Amino acid sequence: MSVMKFQSPISCLRGGCLVWLVRALLSSLPFSMRWNTARAKWGLGVCFAGLVLCAAPGHADSDESYQLSTGEVVAPLERFRECDVCPEMIVIPPGAFMMGAIPGESRNPYDFYGEGATGRKRGPDEINIMPSEHPRHRVEIDIPYAMARNEITHREWMHCVDDGACTHKPDHRVLTPEGYRDLGPDHPVVNISFLDIQDYVDWLNGRVGADVYRLPTEAEWEYAARAGTTTRFAQGSDLTSDQANFSGRATEKLRGMPLPDLVSRYGPVPVGALDAANSWGLRHMSGNVAEFTLSCDHHVHLGLPTSSAYLEHTRARRPCERIVAKGGDYGSTMDSLRPARRYRPTIDRRRDFWGFRILRVFEKENR
Known part of the structure; x- marks a missing residue:
């Protein structure tokens, strides 16, 4: 089992950071820009002329730490693998956020979604509200967790198949305009269903000897x-084709204008490809393949105040026919990659644009 810090130009110890590593990078910027630059790139909390106190946004307690099944202790933004075939995980800082979309955030001009949708094109002065992304509300993250750095790969899935725990051996190819394309071991696993994933989760928990891995809500x-962040995407108000894998062609069609800098790849890319990490180091949260969550589908947000309340609601509704998927995929428009965007696949369907990443829950270390 290995543990490492999230790699950034700053070595963030649990109490704070020395600023001398930052000065050379930020000295050319006006002072007013330095705080925003440091915070956006590395998740820094408070910057002064001679000191940087290091904490990710929403990270109220820099002394938080958690013990793994191996006895190792990890802290927010550290990376680890709990076993030789376990996915690489990143410890997520605790905090709270506003869940859902701001009115007008979606740039889809068509009224296709929600109850009473007409399919008409909205006028240029109409505020676009996607009913399924509302109401926007505050959620406190009261269950500590780590998230897989990447979407689960075909290689990682096949470890479970080879152990005899995963019975489904997925078709590892995608359909493109030129026909079927084979994918490699480091592409995200596709053509798996929500039900198939439960075998992988059970197997992973068996490998570490604890019931700690599951899908995220x-x-x-x-x-x-x-x-x-509070922007449309973690990277800002728009995405480039270097930051995410989505369909430039579909985005042009939706927006009704040429966008020559955008690319259409017609399939997923390996999980380590592109400059696709957010400021916490998680790759391809927007695009590549859409990701199953644990949550049962509901036509609007429930407005629950805590992450534990969302988990309890999902467990109380089991079994459910449809679940929520997030993130968009390689064939989606840019707009569909927003973190607020929601999809509702059935639990048994397999598609070459759906995948998943795993979550690991923690109990706080007694110190």
């Missing part, structure tokens, strides 16, 4: 995807 997923 949609609240846990969205909090991790936003990484302390």
